[in-house]
Amino acid sequence: MxxxxxxxxxxxxxxxxxxxxxxxxxxxxxxxxxxxxxxxxxxxxxxxxxxxxxxxxxxxxxxxxxxxxxxxxxxxxxxxxxxxxxxxxxxxxxxxxxxxxxxxxxxxxxxxxxxxxxxxxxxxxxxxxxxxxxxxxxxxxxxxxxxxxxxxxxxxxxxxRAPYRLLAAGCGDIISNYTAVKDWELAHRLTNEPFSEYAAALSLMTARILIDSADSIKPDLESSVRMVVKALVSSGVAMSIAGSSRPASGSEHMFSHALDMVAPEHALHGEQCGLGTIMIMYLHGGDWCRIKECLEVIGAPTTAEELGIEDKYILEALLVAHTIRPERYTILGTGLTPAAAEKVARITKVIS
Ligand SMILES: NC(=O)C1=CN([C@@H]2O[C@H](COP(=O)(O)OP(=O)(O)OC[C@H]3O[C@@H](n4cnc5c(N)ncnc54)[C@H](OP(=O)(O)O)[C@@H]3O)[C@@H](O)[C@H]2O)C=CC1
Ligand SMILES: O=C(CO)COP(=O)(O)O
Ligand SMILES: [Zn+2]
CATH class of the missing domain: 3.40.50.1970 (Rossmann fold)
Known part of the structure; x- marks a missing residue:
């Protein structure tokens, strides 16, 4: 459905x-x-x-x-x-x-x-x-x-007072709205899936404000926490408007859910989604370098090594991500070939 x-x-x-x-x-x-x-x-x-x-x-x-x-x-x-x-x-x-x-x-x-x-x-x-x-x-x-x-x-x-890593992960979860909305737009165009302009606009605006403020998100600053919490609230509201997680969860989230399944140890949800966003943005032909730079500025992981997950699990997750939620049409379509998975992970320097 x-x-x-x-x-x-x-x-x-x-x-x-x-x-x-x-x-x-x-x-x-x-x-x-x-x-x-x-x-x-x-x-x-x-x-x-x-x-x-x-x-x-x-x-x-x-x-x-x-x-x-x-x-x-x-x-x-x-x-x-x-x-x-x-x-x-x-x-x-x-x-x-x-x-x-x-x-x-x-x-x-x-x-x-x-x-x-x-x-x-x-x-x-x-x-x-x-x-x-x-x-x-x-x-x-x-x-x-x-x-x-x-x-x-x-x-x-x-x-x-929480470890900064958790805040940086929250930023990854917000930045992933960019590719989630791209996937949603694609599904709307190709499969006529219902699309909410308001939910999508709110989700994108939230991610844009966060990316524009990336260099002011730092450890031990309550103002950074405030900014990220407000973004998380706004992104949650976008999901409520849509009545589904579509505005905040696309193929980068499917990649993260796949990693949870295939990797023996997984990283934080937002960290995995942030890293997934770099690769999925590449597949969409978008500005993946900007996503990567912002995550680096914030201090979120942008490589498999920083995520603490072996390269082979990144590739495995890319290959099975499209099966996670088959009813949700995304840029992954019916799946990547092993060569395409390796190409996206190498070009974006997620694996070396
Ligand atoms: N419902 C929805 O719409 C969404 C749900 N999710 C889900 O949320 C989960 C990810 O949440 P996330 O919070 O990233 O990860 P976890 O729930 O895995 O929590 C990570 C760890 O952080 C610890 N922790 C939390 N706060 C503090 C603190 N102040 N100081 C020290 N340690 C702390 C937790 O401790 P403790 O062991 O006590 O919990 C836990 O060990 C995933 O299951 C994901 O699927 C994500 C996005 C949207
Ligand atoms: O994590 C979410 C949004 O950030 C919720 O998405 P899922 O529908 O993929 O669980
Ligand atoms: Zn999420």
Missing amino acids: QDGMKKWMQLPRDVLVGHGVINDINDVCKDLKLGNDPLVVTGTTTKKIAGDVVCDLLSDCGDNVHIVASTDASMSEVERVKKEAIEHKASYLVGVGSGKSIDVAKFAATQVDVPFLSVPTAASHDGIVSSRASIRSEGKTTSVEANAPMAVIADTEIIS
Whole structure:
């Protein structure tokens, strides 16, 4: 089935971005009338960074708080969180942490039909606000429809203490909007796939602003975090407008999902998508050198070596990427030949 155009756009009602905004969580919950029985879904590292803080803040207000640490964004973790939510009669879920904790909380909340809050601890991906969840099942990652968070609380003080690598990955996820939209335009022209001018324009504008500001994105700067978080929110809104991840996920994302499958160790989602964007932009005949330069300026990986993945897995992922989501037409068409895969990876200096 092709990516259709949903008539129902789901967007968060409250979006808080700034220094110390985590302290406003009780006001947000009151504003949204979420009840007094939250289940906090967090990760093993991020529990200590913000999960416990969120629990303390909600308990101080008299809420009956439960917490669960999730390890990966898999269907089995979603089932485990759903069980906890039902057992504790959770009136809402709070996803505190990285992409995987937020996606698990988002999808579990959708399935048990309770509201969900997104509290990112890193600006590493644009799922912090979207109405999608990327969940792994049977060795494959699928983007599933989910309810958008009722609120996003992005505390730039917490996020600026995260390793810089996560912020640079978030930039890669945003820059990939360029090729995602090119693929979407191609599918619109060649297969008559529905296309949203507004979603595409918002997605491209977000990537352009980020690329134009690439040299001001630096470690230990809360202003950089603020800029990237705003871009991630904007990109997530583009996905909500489209009703699919089309404006922010094209063949560069299929390459990243393929790498997750074929490589023994994978890098961060945004790092893989950024590197994929260089190669896919080459295939589109676009300015791939500019993409590469921007990622270099930001400090994101632009070669297989920097990504920590052997050349052979890059080539394997390029060869199978078109099979990841066959219903989504992209520049990869029915697949690259081994010679074409090697050519794109060598010319763009992703492999040496
Ligand atoms: N739903 C959507 O629309 C989208 C979903 N995604 C998905 O999001 C995921 C990628 O998310 P991403 O965050 O890049 O990667 P991960 O979820 O893999 O998280 C990376 C690591 O960063 C750690 N971490 C997070 N915050 C901090 C911090 N402040 N300090 C120290 N460590 C920290 C996490 O700890 P811990 O172990 O505690 O979690 C985790 O170990 C993928 O599964 C991807 O498919 C991506 C884009 C859009
Ligand atoms: O990562 C995403 C957008 O940045 C979501 O895309 P997917 O639909 O490929 O999971
Ligand atoms: Zn992404």
